[in-house]
Amino acid sequence: MAPSTTVTRRVKRKAPRAFLKRTLKQKKPHLGLGRCCDLLIHLNCLLFIQRLAEESRTNACESKSRVIKKDHVLAAGKVILKKSRG
Known part of the structure; x- marks a missing residue:
């Protein structure tokens, strides 16, 4: 029997342009x-989520927790919004 030759491919998802517009x-x-402003807005959202x-x-990690909790996200959101404000 021949081994399976299926290759998994990652599907690239497009930005939800119609929804954003x-x-x-x-x-x-x-x-x-x-x-192209909708693409710029989508990119900005993705970068914000990555920073968050x-x-x-x-x-x-600083609070020696293995799980990211609500408090960690809220504190991070405050820091990131202050940094982006300028």
């Missing part, structure tokens, strides 16, 4: 948005 138009209809995860993990 629809949401932006509902919440802020007076804004004149450019063509890293900072939360750091907080959990």
